[in-house]
Amino acid sequence: MNSYFSLLKQFDQLQREIEIARVREVRRFIDEVFELLNERGVSLDDLVEYRMAVETHQSRGAKVKYRDSATGRTWSGRGREPDWIRGKDRNDFLIE
Secondary structure, eight states, X not given: OOOHHHHHHHXXXXXXXXXXXXXXXXXXXXXXXXXXXXXXXXXXXXXXXXXXXXXXXXXXXXXXXXXXXXXXXXEOSOSSOOTTTXXXXXXXXXXX
């Protein structure tokens, strides 16, 4: 029968091994994601812009209609018109 101290030692070792395996799996997964993004011609900036737009507007319930490609800022078309679109043709910023 193992002592409490030896079991704790084994537990600590297992925790370290689990963390190493987790980091290895995360890195492998991230490599696969980047490979897939590259194959599809999607940049990391595209991914971040999309995620930010979804998170920002999902909580408010407003669907994003316009995006400034230079800055990634978005607008639903509701409320006050943002400075980046004011006075410009909205069709240039329309998300299809």
